[in-house]
Each structure stands twice: as C-alpha cells, then as structure tokens.
Amino acid sequence: MVSRGRPRDMQVDERVLRIAAALMLERGYAGLSIDEVAEQAGAAKTTLYRRWPTKDHLAVAVVARLQADDEIADTGDIRADLVNYLEKIAAGLNRMRAAGHRQGPSAGTVGELVAAAARHEDIGRLTREQYAERNALALALIERARVRGELRADLDAEALFDQMAGALYYRVMITGAPVDRAYAERLVSSALEGNLTCH
Amino acid sequence: MVSRGRPRDMQVDERVLRIAAALMLERGYAGLSIDEVAEQAGAAKTTLYRRWPTKDHLAVAVVARLQADDEIADTGDIRADLVNYLEKIAAGLNRMRAAGHRQGPSAGTVGELVAAAARHEDIGRLTREQYAERNALALALIERARVRGELRADLDAEALFDQMAGALYYRVMITGAPVDRAYAERLVSSALEGNLTCH
Amino acid sequence: MVSRGRPRDMQVDERVLRIAAALMLERGYAGLSIDEVAEQAGAAKTTLYRRWPTKDHLAVAVVARLQADDEIADTGDIRADLVNYLEKIAAGLNRMRAAGHRQGPSAGTVGELVAAAARHEDIGRLTREQYAERNALALALIERARVRGELRADLDAEALFDQMAGALYYRVMITGAPVDRAYAERLVSSALEGNLTCH
Amino acid sequence: MVSRGRPRDMQVDERVLRIAAALMLERGYAGLSIDEVAEQAGAAKTTLYRRWPTKDHLAVAVVARLQADDEIADTGDIRADLVNYLEKIAAGLNRMRAAGHRQGPSAGTVGELVAAAARHEDIGRLTREQYAERNALALALIERARVRGELRADLDAEALFDQMAGALYYRVMITGAPVDRAYAERLVSSALEGNLTCH
DNA sequence: AACTAAGCGAGACGGTACGTCCCGTCTTGAT
DNA sequence: ATCAAGACGGGACGTACCGTCTCGCTTAGTT
Incomplete structure (x- = not known):
C-alpha cells in the first residue's frame, strides 16, 4: 500500500507543540486553548485534531515532551x-x-x-x-x-x-x-x- | 456586628450539596453543572454563587463533605x-x-x-x-x-x-x-x- | 380612616429621585439600577418598591421631574x-x-x-x-x-x-x-x- | 480578497429572522430571547452572535425586514x-x-x-x-x-x-x-x- | 405603659437572560 | 490526503438585575 495524497507537514507538529508548551507554562492548563494554539501556530484546527484527537491528548503530548x-x-x-x-x-x-x-x-x-x-x-x-x-x-x-x-x-x-x-x-x-x-x-x-x- | 437582613436558608446548602454530590459521583467533575444543580435543588443560580463563587468552590465543598x-x-x-x-x-x-x-x-x-x-x-x-x-x-x-x-x-x-x-x-x-x-x-x-x- | 403605623419618610423620596436622576442622566436608562439607587440613597429596595412598583415607574417619575x-x-x-x-x-x-x-x-x-x-x-x-x-x-x-x-x-x-x-x-x-x-x-x-x- | 473557510449558511439567517420576527410580534421586545430564538431555529447562540453582536442588533434587523x-x-x-x-x-x-x-x-x-x-x-x-x-x-x-x-x-x-x-x-x-x-x-x-x- | 401597625435598612432568594468561552465537527477551495 | 480558514452545533459559565421575601429595629398612634 503506497502513501497517497499530500504528506503531513512535520514542521507543524513541532510548531504546535512548542507553542502549546509555551501557553501551558505561561497560563496553565485552562489557558491552553486549541483555537489559540492553532492561530499562533498558523495552523488550522483540523490539522491539530488530525494529530491529537482532543485537547487532553495534546496536553499530554506537551507534558511528555517537557519531562526529560x-x-x-x-x-x-x-x-x-x-x-x-x-x-x-x-x-x-x-x-x-x-x-x-x-x-x-x-x-x-x-x-x-x-x-x-x-x-x-x-x-x-x-x-x-x-x-x-x-x-x-x-x-x-x-x-x-x-x-x-x-x-x-x-x-x-x-x-x-x-x-x-x-x-x-x-x-x-x-x-x-x-x-x-x-x-x-x-x-x-x-x-x-x-x-x-x-x- | 449584629446580624442583619434575611438570614441564609441552611436547607438550601444542604439540598445543593446533596444534589451536587450525587451528580459528581454519578457523572464526574465535568458532569457537575451549576445550572443543573440549581434546577434540581429548586434554587436560583445566584443563590449558589452567593455561597460558592465558582464551580470549583462548590466541588471542593462537596468532596470535603464526602470525606468522613x-x-x-x-x-x-x-x-x-x-x-x-x-x-x-x-x-x-x-x-x-x-x-x-x-x-x-x-x-x-x-x-x-x-x-x-x-x-x-x-x-x-x-x-x-x-x-x-x-x-x-x-x-x-x-x-x-x-x-x-x-x-x-x-x-x-x-x-x-x-x-x-x-x-x-x-x-x-x-x-x-x-x-x-x-x-x-x-x-x-x-x-x-x-x-x-x-x- | 386614621393613619396608623410609622409615617413614610419623605426625605427618602427626595434622595432617591435625586440619585436616580443623576444615574439616569449619567448612564442612561439601562444604567439606572434599583439596587444601585437603593445603595447610594442608603435606602432599602423594599422602600423603593413601596413607592414605585417597578423600575419603569421610578424612571417615569424621574423624568417627570426633569421636565419643567x-x-x-x-x-x-x-x-x-x-x-x-x-x-x-x-x-x-x-x-x-x-x-x-x-x-x-x-x-x-x-x-x-x-x-x-x-x-x-x-x-x-x-x-x-x-x-x-x-x-x-x-x-x-x-x-x-x-x-x-x-x-x-x-x-x-x-x-x-x-x-x-x-x-x-x-x-x-x-x-x-x-x-x-x-x-x-x-x-x-x-x-x-x-x-x-x-x- | 478570496473567500476562505466555510461559507456562512444563509438559511440560518433566514430561519433566525423569521423566528425572531414571530417572537417579537407575539410577545414584544422583551419576549425576544436570544436563547429561545437559537433553540427554535436549531442554531447555536454563537451562530447568532456571529451575525448580530447583540440582541439589539438582531431586533433592529428583524424590524428592518418587517418594513416593506x-x-x-x-x-x-x-x-x-x-x-x-x-x-x-x-x-x-x-x-x-x-x-x-x-x-x-x-x-x-x-x-x-x-x-x-x-x-x-x-x-x-x-x-x-x-x-x-x-x-x-x-x-x-x-x-x-x-x-x-x-x-x-x-x-x-x-x-x-x-x-x-x-x-x-x-x-x-x-x-x-x-x-x-x-x-x-x-x-x-x-x-x-x-x-x-x-x- | 403596653399594644399594634406600618415603615425601614439589610440582604437572601427565585428567576430570566445575557454575552462569552471553548470544544470538537463541518465545509470550502487550494496544494 | 493535507492544509488554512472559518462557520457551526453545543454546553456551561459567571454576571447583572429584577421584584419578592424575611429579618429585627424604629416610629408613631391607640387603648
């Protein structure tokens, strides 16, 4: 099975996680808003939801990254x-x-x-x-x-x-x-x- | 300082906490809705907010009560x-x-x-x-x-x-x-x- | 039929109308709040409602007074x-x-x-x-x-x-x-x- | 400027205005409730607020429409x-x-x-x-x-x-x-x- | 002097609606 | 198939006032 269609842009993951981490550290969990992350990352919300099905999932990913x-x-x-x-x-x-x-x-x-x-x-x-x-x-x-x-x-x-x-x-x-x-x-x-x- | 004005109705506290506890145990924290508690308790939302300035405050009160x-x-x-x-x-x-x-x-x-x-x-x-x-x-x-x-x-x-x-x-x-x-x-x-x- | 009980305090009427007029002129009709008038006039809300059965009635009284x-x-x-x-x-x-x-x-x-x-x-x-x-x-x-x-x-x-x-x-x-x-x-x-x- | 994103659903405008007009004619200005209009129109309140930033704005739109x-x-x-x-x-x-x-x-x-x-x-x-x-x-x-x-x-x-x-x-x-x-x-x-x- | 009736300040109460926030889904056209 | 953009349904939040109610106290006239 060959991969078809436009490939995912890995830079988006990077940007989103970085911005999400910044938001979370600055304003806490409640201050982490999908809308805002998407906007700041110049990404569409759909793009985020394609990777993390839920705000919770994104948050977990962010934290996982923070922990050495x-x-x-x-x-x-x-x-x-x-x-x-x-x-x-x-x-x-x-x-x-x-x-x-x-x-x-x-x-x-x-x-x-x-x-x-x-x-x-x-x-x-x-x-x-x-x-x-x-x-x-x-x-x-x-x-x-x-x-x-x-x-x-x-x-x-x-x-x-x-x-x-x-x-x-x-x-x-x-x-x-x-x-x-x-x-x-x-x-x-x-x-x-x-x-x-x-x- | 003398007590003035209509005194608070303690039965409201009782009713609200009981109902809130039920909701929380049944549906978890997210399922605890101020609107619903107020409605089921036959109280106005303002009455709840007079006692607990936030859903979080109410939730804490509920749990404090559950713990023997x-x-x-x-x-x-x-x-x-x-x-x-x-x-x-x-x-x-x-x-x-x-x-x-x-x-x-x-x-x-x-x-x-x-x-x-x-x-x-x-x-x-x-x-x-x-x-x-x-x-x-x-x-x-x-x-x-x-x-x-x-x-x-x-x-x-x-x-x-x-x-x-x-x-x-x-x-x-x-x-x-x-x-x-x-x-x-x-x-x-x-x-x-x-x-x-x-x- | 003789008057019984404590007589109404006419100074309250005066104070209330003055303050209500000030509020209304400053902030308009929506800015005229019974609670606020009562507080500023040092009167109880019941006292206002004894005289004017409704905010609308008070407002009309205020305006009637403004018109020469x-x-x-x-x-x-x-x-x-x-x-x-x-x-x-x-x-x-x-x-x-x-x-x-x-x-x-x-x-x-x-x-x-x-x-x-x-x-x-x-x-x-x-x-x-x-x-x-x-x-x-x-x-x-x-x-x-x-x-x-x-x-x-x-x-x-x-x-x-x-x-x-x-x-x-x-x-x-x-x-x-x-x-x-x-x-x-x-x-x-x-x-x-x-x-x-x-x- | 190219149109981007999901286009607005014009049927919503239509439905909302119709229902709002009905409510207003039947019960007057005070009887026009955003919550109720939204519910009856099967639309979300946010959708209404996207078009009319205030109940007043909606009311004006409704009346503008009533006038031949x-x-x-x-x-x-x-x-x-x-x-x-x-x-x-x-x-x-x-x-x-x-x-x-x-x-x-x-x-x-x-x-x-x-x-x-x-x-x-x-x-x-x-x-x-x-x-x-x-x-x-x-x-x-x-x-x-x-x-x-x-x-x-x-x-x-x-x-x-x-x-x-x-x-x-x-x-x-x-x-x-x-x-x-x-x-x-x-x-x-x-x-x-x-x-x-x-x- | 005791009693009764109304007025009064204070503030709690039920209720209604508002406008906001954010979630997760969808629709569109372009890559 | 992915992407940016952005509209949509939905749900809850906390706020603002309204007009009513219950307190305890004050101020009279009545008995």
Whole structure:
C-alpha cells in the first residue's frame, strides 16, 4: 500500500507543540486553548485534531515532551542512586509547578493530567504504561541492590518505591511542601533505615 | 456586628450539596453543572454563587463533605493505628475513584480538585490548611509512639507520614494500582521496618 | 380612616429621585439600577418598591421631574406663542438627549419611556393623560387665535399641533437632527403659512 | 480578497429572522430571547452572535425586514402621492403597535428600537442613514412638485416632511391616537394648505 | 405603659437572560 | 490526503438585575 495524497507537514507538529508548551507554562492548563494554539501556530484546527484527537491528548503530548527522559544510573550505591533518581522526578514536578498561576505551591497541571487520564481511556492506559515502564527501571535498580546484599532479602520493592515517589507527588499536589534534593535525601533515609527502634 | 437582613436558608446548602454530590459521583467533575444543580435543588443560580463563587468552590465543598471526619485512634500499637488510619484515607480515595467514568482505575476527580486548588488561591490555601490539620494528628500519633519508645528517637516523622499517605495518592492518581487494607499493611511494614540489611 | 403605623419618610423620596436622576442622566436608562439607587440613597429596595412598583415607574417619575412645567403664554401673537412653546418642548427633549451615551444625537431615554408606557398599562394611561392635558392647552391657544381671526376658521387644530410637536419628537428620536429655536421657527412658518402656491 | 473557510449558511439567517420576527410580534421586545430564538431555529447562540453582536442588533434587523420597501410613487399629484406615502409609513407603524402587549395603543417596540439606537453607536448610525435615504426620496418628490409649480417656490421641504412623518410617529409613540388614511389626509391638507387666514 | 401597625435598612432568594468561552465537527477551495 | 480558514452545533459559565421575601429595629398612634 503506497502513501497517497499530500504528506503531513512535520514542521507543524513541532510548531504546535512548542507553542502549546509555551501557553501551558505561561497560563496553565485552562489557558491552553486549541483555537489559540492553532492561530499562533498558523495552523488550522483540523490539522491539530488530525494529530491529537482532543485537547487532553495534546496536553499530554506537551507534558511528555517537557519531562526529560530520566535515565537511571546504577553506581552500586543504592542510597545515592535513589536520591539522584528522586531528584530527577522532583525536577520534572517542579517544572509543572511553575505552569500558570505564577508559581503556586501546588502543581495544578499534574492534577489536570490525572483528570485527563481518567476522562480518556487511551490516555489513561498510555500514561499508566509509561509510568509502569519507568518504575520498572527503578524496581530493577532496587532488585539489584537486594541481590547484591545492600537491601533486605525480603523487602517489598514496590511498596518501597511507591513510598518515595508517592511522597514527592503528595507534596507537589496536596500539601504544597517543597520537593528538592534535601527532601529526597530525607525520604531515602527514612525509607531505607526504617523507623522502628533497634532491638 | 449584629446580624442583619434575611438570614441564609441552611436547607438550601444542604439540598445543593446533596444534589451536587450525587451528580459528581454519578457523572464526574465535568458532569457537575451549576445550572443543573440549581434546577434540581429548586434554587436560583445566584443563590449558589452567593455561597460558592465558582464551580470549583462548590466541588471542593462537596468532596470535603464526602470525606468522613477521619478520627484517628491511638491504641498504643503504632503499627495497627497507622494501618487503620491509612485504610480510612484509602476508603475516601476509593470513593472518589468511583466518581464518573464508569469506575476507572484512576481517580480523576482527585486530580480535578488538585487543579482547582491551583486555579484559585483561596481553595489552595484552604485545602492545604485542612490537610495540614489532618496530618498534624497523624504526626502527633507518630510522635507519641516515638516518645514512648516504639519508634526510633531520631526519626523523620514528616517524611514517614508523607511516604505512607503519598503512596496511597500515588497509586490512586498515577499508577491506578489498588489501594486496600492489604496494601496499607505492606506500606506500614515497609516504612517502619526499614529496608536495609541488618548490621 | 386614621393613619396608623410609622409615617413614610419623605426625605427618602427626595434622595432617591435625586440619585436616580443623576444615574439616569449619567448612564442612561439601562444604567439606572434599583439596587444601585437603593445603595447610594442608603435606602432599602423594599422602600423603593413601596413607592414605585417597578423600575419603569421610578424612571417615569424621574423624568417627570426633569421636565419643567411648561407654562404656555398667550400674547395674542399666535406665531410667537407657538415658537416659544415649541422651544420649551425642545428644551425638555434636548435634556433627554444628554442622558447617558455621552450626548448622542438620539434621545434613547425617550424611547425607553415609550417602551415603559407600552409595558405597563398604568404608565401608558398616565402619560397619555398628561400629554392630553398639556396638549389641550396648546389646542386652546390655537383655538383662541382662530376665534380672533388670526387663523383659518376651518383649520384642523389637532393636526396642526401634531405636526409641530411631532416634528420635534421625530428629529430627537429618529433622525437625530438638531432641535432648537431656529427649527421651531421654521416649523411654525411652514405649518402656518401652508405650502401650496397661492392662487 | 478570496473567500476562505466555510461559507456562512444563509438559511440560518433566514430561519433566525423569521423566528425572531414571530417572537417579537407575539410577545414584544422583551419576549425576544436570544436563547429561545437559537433553540427554535436549531442554531447555536454563537451562530447568532456571529451575525448580530447583540440582541439589539438582531431586533433592529428583524424590524428592518418587517418594513416593506416603501416605494414612493410620483403621479404628478403631490397631495395624493403624499397621502399614499404617509399611509405606507402608518401601516408599518401600526404593525409595530401590535407587537406584544396585546395590541396597546402605543408602539413600545418602536421605542425600544430608538433606545437600541442610542445604546449602540453603530445601530444609531445605521438607522439614521436608512431614514436619511428613505426621506431623501420623499424630499425629492416634494422638490419635483415645487419645481413644476404645485408647491410654493420658497417652501421648507424638510420641515414639511418632518411635520407629516413626525405627526405619525408622535401619535404612535406618544399620544396613542390612531394613525390611518383619514389622518394622513388631514395631515396633508393641514400641511399643504396652511393655517393662516387668507389675506 | 403596653399594644399594634406600618415603615425601614439589610440582604437572601427565585428567576430570566445575557454575552462569552471553548470544544470538537463541518465545509470550502487550494496544494 | 493535507492544509488554512472559518462557520457551526453545543454546553456551561459567571454576571447583572429584577421584584419578592424575611429579618429585627424604629416610629408613631391607640387603648
């Protein structure tokens, strides 16, 4: 089957995403309007809808782009590796925090994306898969540390990771507390060392 | 300051919140329409707007009401107390999960509320305060356990609590994984016992 | 039947009408808001509604007050008397012209009052009666001039007056053309002298 | 300039104006609701607002349409021509009289339009232009009669026309007196023949 | 002096419509 | 088949006033 008709203009994708990102960072999710993106990008709305079936889809694409492909390093020091990884996640979240609303404490955009994922089955599936992939790397990291004896043999890796990542999201979305390297270190310490008294 | 003018009709608040809750649980955040709530409640839109200046404000009020006043028990067994408390939080989140979107895994409504808190300074401040209050109780619980020697003397109570609560929110909003008593127990175990190998 | 209860405060009437007039002249009919008048007058809305059952009624009262009680002089010179009388009417209309809309050519307020008279049977009846009274004076003036031989014996006094007064209203409401003493003189000349060629 | 984008659907204009006219004639100006017109016309409110930026604009368009394009005949008999023309104007006004308010004597709708013209600069300009155009025809008619010797050489055509047209509007809007062919004849007689005694 | 009746300021209430915003779909003619 | 342009149906939002109502207080005349 040969491709027929006029080929898609890839520059449009680029322009649209760039402008959409600018709008979203400047005015937040609500300030991201398809009409305005189209106009500013000199593109037709139909052109946008051909690529992203929904404003939500476009927004997800925009955010996906903003988030660095957090590579995960394995130095053999699980504590340092975790801190570094958490810091990368935190950096991405803090970037969201700045979106719209002149740097409020809470990252509304993250909330909007959660909502978008709930509204559209495909977005939900997609983002869950992406998170699963990403988290699998972290779980593998933990697993290797366990195998080589740094961590307890019977640990609950999933719970451990949820605890640390979750705490970041919790602060960013709910309590509005800061999320930085210092906090990442506290988290890792608390999670790894345990909190019971030593017997 | 003396009260003047016709007093507000409290039954309106009651009726409106009840109907708004029903709408929101049945059809989700987007399905909560001020016009419809007003009509069904036999109230004028202006009456709603006198109480809640925005749909977002109403939605927050509705959810605040849905969440049981999670009392926190202190039995002296920190482990059990934490599990119980987390389970209560999980129950509230699971209730949100059911809202609209035919029981999707992710709680879109929670995301919407986070977004609302970011859109409106006052909502943000309010919800952060409420969370702070609620969390203070949990922190006090932990503190008492520390004092009586159940927990390490130098623990980071805040990090500890963020970890557990955050994990719940993370699952509900991000990964879509289940959140139940079993998971609460895993969380508490992981957080309290630590994950390093014993030296 | 003796008066019972607290007597009405006449100062309220005064204050309200003054403020309503100011609002109407400044911002036009639409800018006359019962809520605002009440607030500025330090009166309750109920107090206004006790006196004027409708915004329209208040507006009519305001305008009635603005229009000077055009006395009509009979000097024996019908031409001069008519010009003077028309000029008085024109002055009243020009005052309306200034209301709201930064001195537009057309007197919107007069139109609003016509509309109000159509909306409320009582206002309509009242204003028609007032006009009838006022016009009766002019008709009597014309009649006296006819009797003493200044005007044709078989003239149609009503048509004559309608022509002159009507032309003023027509300009003020419809064409927006100016209405001043010079125009009053042209009107009287045209109406009295006739326009056919002399045979 | 090439036409681009989807062309406007002229049938919408047609349908909307028809329905709006029906509503206005049946229930008067206040009974003309954009929401209702849109619904009955099966059009979106935005579609209406794209064409008429305001309810006032729509109302003016509706009325403009109701008024027959009064052609003006020139038979050489100025008296008859004027009577015929005035009768046409009267017919249009009487049609307005019936609008809403169960056939009141006063044409509230005409008043509303005058008010609308004062509220919106563009409407005012437009209607004044339309009246100017229409009146120019009548003035030309008068002028031709003057030239051919039917009327006085030094007559004031504008004043003459204002008198006759104005009298009609005056009755319709102010005194509520009837406006029919008989009255048109009285007007023309009075205006043409003059009212002074013959010397 | 107590009672009754109306007036009054304040402000909540039901109601109606407005004009706006934005979404996602469509129709057109040109590439 | 894609594109720019832009009209369209649809749905909700938040606003503005209207005219009515309920309060508690004030100001009289009546008993």
